[in-house]
Amino acid sequence: MADKQKPKLRLSPAERRSLLEDAACACIARGGIRDFTVDKVVAEAGVSRGLITHHFGSMDGLLAAVYSRMYHDWLTVMATPRPGLSRIEAMIEALVSPALFGREVLKIWLTLWGEIAINPVLRDTHRQLYGDYRASIMLALSEAAHANGRQIDAETVATAFICLIDGFGVQRCVEPALLSEEEARAACWAFLRPYIGDQGVAVR
Amino acid sequence: MADKQKPKLRLSPAERRSLLEDAACACIARGGIRDFTVDKVVAEAGVSRGLITHHFGSMDGLLAAVYSRMYHDWLTVMATPRPGLSRIEAMIEALVSPALFGREVLKIWLTLWGEIAINPVLRDTHRQLYGDYRASIMLALSEAAHANGRQIDAETVATAFICLIDGFGVQRCVEPALLSEEEARAACWAFLRPYIGDQGVAVR
DNA sequence: GCTGATACTATACAACCGTTCAGCAAGGAA
DNA sequence: TTCCTTGCTGAACGGTTGTATAGTATCAGC
Structure with missing residues (x-):
């Protein structure tokens, strides 16, 4: 909590992709494929909605990366x-x-x-x-x-x-x-x- | 195909429930839990949207029945x-x-x-x-x-x-x-x- | 400092989600 | 026949879905 002081950094694609995969895993572990949604994942990762499409093209792309x-x-x-x-x-x-x-x-x-x-x-x-x-x-x-x-x-x-x-x-x-x-x-x-x-x- | 001449009968609750469970199984087998939706199931069963709620209360109820x-x-x-x-x-x-x-x-x-x-x-x-x-x-x-x-x-x-x-x-x-x-x-x-x-x- | 590439945000959009509900119609009971 | 329960329809609702896109912010190369 205390250490989460809004880094808001600009990360390398590899780092950001990894963070998004982490968030996706957390969502899936919590609620299965029904919780694998744009809103849930970006909320978990603390980023904006557009980032998933930007880095993975689509939700299917992110799922394949997670796999x-x-x-x-x-x-x-x-x-x-x-x-x-x-x-x-x-x-x-x-x-x-x-x-x-x-x-x-x-x-x-x-x-x-x-x-x-x-x-x-x-x-x-x-x-x-x-x-x-x-x-x-x-x-x-x-x-x-x-x-x-x-x-x-x-x-x-x-x-x-x-x-x-x-x-x-x-x-x-x-x-x-x-x-x-x-x-x-x-x-x-x-x-x-x-x-x-x-x-x-x-x-x- | 040929034998599906719109029976539109009024069925007993048990019969209708069974038909809806069949349709739900078909949808799940085809596309997993993401295809377990109101629209897909009622289209498969050939009934109106309201029927699921009427017989099972909710989609969760239907899923429990399927299970x-x-x-x-x-x-x-x-x-x-x-x-x-x-x-x-x-x-x-x-x-x-x-x-x-x-x-x-x-x-x-x-x-x-x-x-x-x-x-x-x-x-x-x-x-x-x-x-x-x-x-x-x-x-x-x-x-x-x-x-x-x-x-x-x-x-x-x-x-x-x-x-x-x-x-x-x-x-x-x-x-x-x-x-x-x-x-x-x-x-x-x-x-x-x-x-x-x-x-x-x-x-x- | 300037410039261009790009990481990232935020909004907009059409499609679809599950549920509610007013009303229709079938069929047994009277 | 009349009535009334109830299986069933279909429209409407507020919310969520994935994607597209215009715009902003940041960094590397010069």
Whole structure:
């Protein structure tokens, strides 16, 4: 409050775009796609109505930017190595970490999925980005299976695993109390154990 | 087309409500929550604008009706016994059947989840109905595990299994080509096998 | 300091939003 | 037939939607 002394600066396009994406995320997390409106977003960002069109061309443009930003952030967190943990362990820890498992983030994802399902333009963007996500999971799975001397159909397992993760997201959004971080982690390992073994980690 | 010769009949409230719910489902499946509007729904149903308020009080009322109708249909299909199949087998077959696994149906669910996540009233309705869903899955799991002489924590397994199913729905909506009915069935069994065994069914 | 590019504001606009309400008309009860 | 409940219509309302656009403010290059 006290530090918000009207900067009213003239920002670089990259900075302003980022601020508007932040505001859009906040609106979507609060009220879903119905709160993704010009008035709500510019009020959240503290700018004038014209800025969205100026920087993104349209609301669809802003939504696409939000989507690819979310994907980028997701992949970044997921690909961050954690000292002492194998790739698959680090990945699961990332998946249940607040940065990816937080309800606000997941509510945004849920909204975005709903839009992808009906918006062909967004679906094309999704197809391009989604490959990286899928590939990184397949890599971690293959590595883990190989380390335990097993052979798996990484593609099939990865698909089902991704579904499980997405389902966690849905469940956390509609009934957060039913699935804690701890339970999600355990469910991940229970799912993967038949394929890749225990990885020598104490799992409960 | 030819058979739509303007019946303009005066229907019973139950019939008219059902027709409006149908129309609302069609709109939501087509364009998500943004196409759930008075104009779109009444155009789809071929009635006047005032009818929604007359029968449901508000658009929120109609959405709640759509939600509970979807839940009721879902449970009905899932609880239908299939000759020669155990309860858990019948349940999985139902889950991958067109009635529940069809993309149109799943797009409606995806939209509804998004609304539940942000609408407290809808969330309360969800809590009440959701218990039945959860309970029926737990029952089937316990039964199957017991038949194979195993002991499981049905609650934990059911939660994870529900997540997997929800994730199937998400995946089918955003990228239908990646998950066929056959693959979903196989993934279900692969997930459940460690808990309840094979049930003596040929699974591939 | 001057100039031009552009970040940004603010208004205007037509279309659409959900809800209200007065009135019409169908059909059972008398 | 007459009456009255009620399914149903359609216009009207105030508010919100996304976009276009004219105008202002700021900064980089000169």
